[in-house]
Amino acid sequence: MIRESVIADTAPAVPRGRLRAPFAPGDAWAAAWWLARRKPLGAASALIVLGLVVVALLAPVLAPRDPYAFNLNERGLPIRMQAPSAAFPLGTDPLGRDVLSRIVYGARVSLVVGLASVLIGTLLGTVLGLVSGYWEGTLDHVIQRGVDTTMAIPAIVLALAVMSVLGQSLTNIILVIALVIAPGASRVVRGTVLAVKQHTFVDAAQAIGASPGRVVVRHVLPNVFAPILVIATVWLGNAIVIEAALSFLGLGTPPPTPTWGAMLSGEGRRNLETAPYLAIFPGVAISIVVLAFNMLGDALRDLLDPRLRSR
């Protein structure tokens, strides 16, 4: 469930040349249009992702009600599990809260969880992979064995261990997901670095006395950037699904914070037959966003890897 996308990209992409584009550099609109025409699916996905960001940022404006408020009836009791109606377009949850507002605010958490965990994970992985691949030797050996050990321990055991000891919170969930991403990312980066190092321009740069840092930044990093970007985009989607899985196991974002994963795995799953709308709406939200991230990753990979360019 967790690692397939990383593994699918293990083969490093060494570009044989730069992408040649029929528009003037600096002309952003033309660039965007050119990209959209070449990769319509990717462009659509980019729009969806943009939409997600907008919803997340404007949540207080877009949500019709307070996502934490229990809406009460005339007897002072919460309006539990109402089907979608005019007053509550997507229904209410078992505590009487408006589902639509919770989904809108849920976009925030999903975005934060996705971005933060992927950022931290890929950053950590990149650093480890760079160090490991560039300097090789004992350092490489030590780091790689550490990576192997972390990858060999099942993610569920890791997640349970972290949550049991450190407690459950959004921060710890981000930490756990980052820990899942980092080893795979480090391997990809290391592979890329090793492949790049075979090229003579690296030897040449070292021969004329360029410092390792300069070599890394000028020659290695640009080639690493593309695969990492693709991985990161896809992992953004995966992170959201992992959060839902953690919620299922009781290790997800603690309430009352609304997250799509918790809504899907908690009250959504528990009331699947009596109130299916509780599961359908967060489920659809998750699917659309993950779909968009995956397609975006596909499009990026197609664009950045010249081997896959169409005839």
Next chain:
Amino acid sequence: MRTYVARRVLQGLLVLWLVSLAIFSLVRILPGDAVIMQLDQAAAPSPETLARARQELGLERPFLAQYRTWITGALHGDLGRSLITRRSVTSELGKRISLTSHLAVMSIVVALLIALPIGVLSAVKQDTASDYLARFFAVLGLSLPDFWLATVVITFLAIWVQWIPPVGFAPLWEDPARCLGQLLIPALIIGARLAAVSMRMTRSSLLEVLRQDYIRTARAKGARERAVIVRHAMKNAFIPVVTVIGQQFSVLLGGTVIVEFIFLQPGVGSLMLDAVLLRDYTLIQGAVLFFAAVIVVTNLLVDLSYAWLDPRIRYR
């Protein structure tokens, strides 16, 4: 080549030892222990009784002593006894491995049956409507959480069809009809995810192969397009696909937990989950060690196949 293999094997053993150390320590940090988890809610034991129970399970001995006992046993194939059931960990694992292997193999078969044709189609008709549609459905398989799909399937199967996969595992050679009936639906759910990954891999690797020189030669020689694809391209394109599948096997072992949970299939994944929840140290250690061994071996085989394919990598 031989030194490379030897080196990789040694590295693998080192990783296994590190994993054993890591998991042994990790589980003992978790709050609670097997004694507490087994108690009935109404039980009202005194701390002395609890201490005595812990002692019976060997949990009061010093850390290193416990580790030494366990690891020496493990090296002889005895992974100890479960703290909860008091049965041998090896035999517990053995029973579960049968089911998980069945499930993994069936999932892979399902995934390949879906992924290969669609992947080929998608590559051959790159950037056309068929390609987009195929990729869309592939990615859909990745977007829906599999545990959620499992719940939906089991709930609505029961309501609409009045049938759910039977509980009670029988291996394929004992009762093929029951085994298939039991595992087909979970395999479909798990396979859908795997199909998505494999499909994209098939597509990209086939695309890459199709640009190779020998393909151009075949076309120049006048071979029909279908012969080009089938005879020349596909064989080479499938090598990376096979390695991906190989890597996925280890993911399948641990990643099917939740589906097993819902369909009440006792596989290795749910064994691990239960063991962690019950703080059954020996069982967790045994299961994780097994899991790690599978990953190490699979990685080794994959790396070896890469080395065999690309001589440049060998000298690293």
Next chain:
Amino acid sequence: MNTVLSLLTRSLALIVLAWYPFAATAQEKTATSGDAQGYAYAAPAFIKELDTRYPAQPPVPPSPPRYGGVLHFPATVRAFDPMAGYRPELALVWDTLTEWEATWYFPEVQRTPTIRKTLATSWEMVNPSTWIFKLRQGVRFHNRPPVNGREMTAEDVKYSYELLKDKAQYSTRAALVKTIQVVDKYTVRFELSMPDPRFYLNVVDSLSPVIVPREAVEAPGGLAENPIGTGAFMLKEFSPGEGALLVRNPSYYLKDHEGRQLPYVDAVRLFFTKDPATDTALFRTRQLDLMRVSTLDVLYALMKTVPDLALYRVPSFGWGDYGVSMALDKKPYSDVRVRQALSMAINRDVVAEVINRGDAALYGPFPWALAGYTKRADYTYASLGPNYEHNVKKGKELLAAAGYPNGFDMELEWAEFQGWTFNEFAQLVARFFGDVGVRVKLKQLETSTWIAKAAGVQPFTHTLAAFSPIGAGPSFMDWVYLRYHSSFPRTINREGISDPKLDDLLTTWRLDPGEKRPAIQRAIWDHLRQNVYRITTIVPPHYRIAQSYVHAGANPYCWFPGYCSYEAKTAWMTEKAPSRKFEKFAQ
């Protein structure tokens, strides 16, 4: 001091159920005065529909019962081995000296706990520290090697008690037993470490030691590989994580009230389900015959798709309640005014509505019946007093008087636990506490970590959302004495409640031979509801559903969490039951 303390803790004196004769007479009076609606609810209309459709007194099934069939129900058994742990389902294979009667043809069972004589046929108190039990003759162990169906004798009882009484899961019940002597082949004498005029209630199932044969324990693999007992069923196959198959013991000694041999069914299949979705799916597809359902939501969903199910619905004695434990040794929870304020902040009607659509009873410091309230109509705010009524204004005043006019910060720990919806409960409580100015930070724990805290093994910082500490049966000793007396460690008295006046009351109760106990119990009730050492809210009823082709009895007192194994011993299935095989589990 230490030895006294340890003596006290070791002699978990399960002395007397003074309420037992009291409640029996009270219940009988209730029954004879025609109050068949003793457990009727003041509840919304749709619950009344349940009341008429499924009367509190289940109908007596047709006679004679039919022999045959395989009974399926869900369970959680990790090891079929009494030495490894206790589970109610072990009662299918191993018997205790006596059991709670749980059938439908003794209607009085529905209101009064009645003891069924299984291995012990009579008992006699020589003095409160010495008891003689006479055993049933002709009871045979299962006919399997290495025991091969030999007769059970007093030696076996002595052996079993000595083997099991120090194990953690049985210690509550068996700790009172100092020595056991064999008087003759069918007579045992128990010497107790403390006098107990009602010791016979100690040996009635639920965490009492079961009778096991020495040969099986000492054989290689122990009881796990040789699960031999005297029970109605024999274990045929045990598949951890999946289920178990048990077949009828053809030489079981118990007969029903018309002299027919028990059990009626050929076999029992247990499913170790983990997920409620699996349970309901299995019930719908007629693979489960009996099942416990935790909320009305699930019940209604099932009633729609399985309209002919039979529902046995009974108010809970006290198992399954929703409460909040507080760290009483810390400020501000050490101040009674703070505790009262917190309790007043909660609107228990809303809690009942959210947790179970309003179908729940108010719950006090311990089960109502133990305080002498046996009529449902008494389970009201009036009987509990102002500390349990929703009063935000008064709560704020109390907090101000205690020195917290601007409230304080609280960390409320909770976890998901199967059968409860602590998720919603914790959020509700946090909201209510917020109303009086207490700022609550919800801290979700991993379930096993939470179990350790609820068991008193790990401390919690401020508050813990958990069920109240419970008793194994309807005993004041279990529910109150052990759980509130300061001499008991945290594993028994969860919050370490230490109140000298309360201790005095409890000691007075323990020393009283029986006549004054009801009054003392009521006095303790009044003291506790004033002091609010534990915040309690509501307790939902128990729902057990059964397929239309199954007739199975139950007992409201040996209910939770499935004690008495759904009475597989006296259950029978009609011809409409699906035909099932029982050669292997996987069939």
